[in-house]
Amino acid sequence: MLLLHNSAIRLLFAGQALYWSCAIINITLAALVGIQLAPATALTTLPLALMVLGSLFSVQPLSSFMQRHGRRPGLMLGASAGVLAGLLCALGITVASFSLFCLGCLALGAYQASMMYYRFAAQEAVSDAHKGRATAYVVAGGVLAALLAPSLLLWSRDAVGLPFVGAYLALAALAALGLALMACLREGAAPVPGSAGLAVIRQLLGRPAVRAAIATTAVGHGLMILVMNATPLAMRFCGFPVEVSAQVIQWHSLGMFLPAFVAGPLVDRFGSRRIAVLGAVTLLVSAGIAISGVSHAQFLLSSFLLGLGWNLMLVAGTTLLGEGHSASERGQAQGLMELGNGSVAALASLASGALVNGIGWGAVNLAILPLVAIALLMLLPARRAVLAQP
Numbered sequence: 301m302l303l304l305h306n307s308a309i310r311l312l313f314a315g316q317a318l319y320w321s322c323a324i325i326n327i328t329l330a331a332l333v334g335i336q337l338a339p340a341t342a343l344t345t346l347p348l349a350l351m352v353l354g355s356l357f358s359v360q361p362l363s364s365f366m367q368r369h370g371r372r373p374g375l376m377l378g379a380s381a382g383v384l385a386g387l388l389c390a391l392g393i394t395v396a397s398f399s400l401f402c403l404g405c406l407a408l409g410a411y412q413a414s415m416m417y418y419r420f421a422a423q424e425a426v427s428d429a430h431k432g433r434a435t436a437y438v439v440a441g442g443v444l445a446a447l448l449a450p451s452l453l454l455w456s457r458d459a460v461g462l463p464f465v466g467a468y469l470a471l472a473a474l475a476a477l478g479l480a481l482m483a484c485l486r487e488g489a490a491p492v493p494g495s496a497g498l499a500v501i502r503q504l505l506g507r508p509a510v511r512a513a514i515a516t517t518a519v520g521h522g523l524m525i526l527v528m529n530a531t532p533l534a535m536r537f538c539g540f541p542v543e544v545s546a547q548v549i550q551w552h553s554l555g556m557f558l559p560a561f562v563a564g565p566l567v568d569r570f571g572s573r574r575i576a577v578l579g580a581v582t583l584l585v586s587a588g589i590a591i592s593g594v595s596h597a598q599f600l601l602s603s604f605l606l607g608l609g610w611n612l613m614l615v616a617g618t619t620l621l622g623e624g625h626s627a628s629e630r631g632q633a634q635g636l637m638e639l640g641n642g643s644v645a646a647l648a649s650l651a652s653g654a655l656v657n658g659i660g661w662g663a664v665n666l667a668i669l670p671l672v673a674i675a676l677l678m679l680l681p682a683r684r685a686v687l688a689q690p
Contacts, residue, residue: 308425309437311485312418315375316441317448318478319415320553322382322471324449326351326389326408328549329457329464331533332542333389337398342654347405348529349649354409355416356642360635362413367631371421372485378414379479381407386472390465404468411475416638419618420630421485429568431622436564436615442557450550454543500632509624510633513617514640515678516576519671520613522644523583527590527606527664528552529652531599534661538594548599555607563615572620573679579612580672580679587668594661602665613675 327348334344358378366374388404391397422434452470459466504510531552532545567575586605589598617637625633655664 306425306434308485309422309434311481312422312438313441314444315379315478315481316415316418316438317444318474318481319379319382319411319418320442320445320557321449321452321474322386322408323412324445324549324553325453325467325471326405327528328450328453328532328542328546329467330405331529332536333393333401333464334398337392337396337401339398343398344533345529345649345652347402348652349646350402351405351409351412352525352642352646352649354406355413356409356639356646358410358413359416359638359642362410362417363631363635363638366417371417371424372482375414375417375421375482375485376479378411379475379482381414382411382475382478383472385411386468386470386475390468390472393465393468394462408471411478413638413642416641417634419614420634423618423622432567432572432615432619433564435618436560436562436567439563439611439615440557440560442553443560446550446553446557449553450546453546500629501636504625504629504633504636507624509620510636512573512576512678513621513624514637515675516579516613516617516620517637518640518644519675520579520583520610520617521641522648523668523671524556524606524610525645526648526652526655526667527586528603529649530656530661530664531603533652533656534594534664535599537656537661540596540599544596548596548603551600552603552607555604556611557607559608559611560615563612567616567619572616572623575612576616576620576679577676579609579616580675582609582612583668583672587665590665591662 385408392401
């Protein structure tokens with residue numbers, strides 16, 4: 301099995317698990333901390349939005365840095381930002397500073413940005429025939445996070461007396477372990493950078509496979525962020541306790557990562573576009589269940605399917621992107637994809653709190669419909685134009 305025999309895949313799998321453990325802690329608690337510290341109700345999800353903005357601001361610089369210096373230094377830099385983030389968030393809660401807490405979430409976004417390149421690093425460690433599997437197996441590292449992080453969160457949140465401080469100190473410790481793992485990553489020489497600038501971006505976006513790949517992951521990621529960030533708030537408004545919200549986020553996380561063991565082989569066998577369409581349909585089913593009611597079971601099932609749809613679209617879109625660029629264009633193409641993901645996710649994070657507070661949980665899920673339609677339209681003209689690698 302690829303996961304067992306390739307040391308780079310194993311390290312990236314473990315690194316993915318550590319990052320998503322940090323993310324699950326923050327996703328579950330950030331809005332709740334925001335309720336305590338934010339000066340206005342509309343700002344309760346600002347820390348989550350800043351996490352996405354931190355990722356957005358970091359993806360292009362990280363991509364360019366890794367194109368020149370290699371994966372390991374860039375991934376180590378991202379994990380270091382995660383350590384700083386946990387410490388800043390813990391300090392912000394301790395001194396009741398919403399600004400410090402927001403700054404910590406912004407730094408956590410840089411860790412998120414570096415993690416999004418784990419799947420690209422995995423593709424570079426295998427042959428063309430196994431790129432779908434490599435992508436999926438690394439994404440599947442989140443399964444461990446989904447199983448372990450909620451229990452760690454519940455144990456650590458009151459571990460040091462002041463609520464939630466212990467959870468963010470645990471986040472810093474997990475990121476430090478991720479930093480140690482990335483320091484062990486071995487890689488070949490970084491590809492020689494090609495041309496940069498708007499001309500290269502226009503060339504890349506002129507290719508149907510690249511456009512479809514970017515649209516697929518951006519829509520899947522943006523919608524996942526929109527609904528996932530809104531879920532703990534919506535459940536709180538419906539009277540559910542934190543423990544129940546943590547369980548729903550756990551099942552959402554399992555939906556995000558567990559199917560990756562199947563998604564990779566499916567992409568390698570049936571092609572990226574077909575699996576991307578399957579992911580889009582899954583998001584529509586998730587929205588339909590969420591709109592139908594607000595019981596515990598409906599929150600749980602819709603959140604699980606939301607994660608599943610994200611997984612299929614991310615694995616398929618990432619693999620499709622690799623078919624549309626050469627090695628010398630790697631940094632530009634991957635940076636474009638992550639810029640698209642981050643831009644849509646930032647808008648989704650900023651909107652989620654206002655939507656839930658203003659027009660309700662159902663409206664958040666209705667927003668899925670037009671965006672999924674855009675992704676499906678972009679996938680129709682996509683062609684499998686595999687470029688010769690230099």
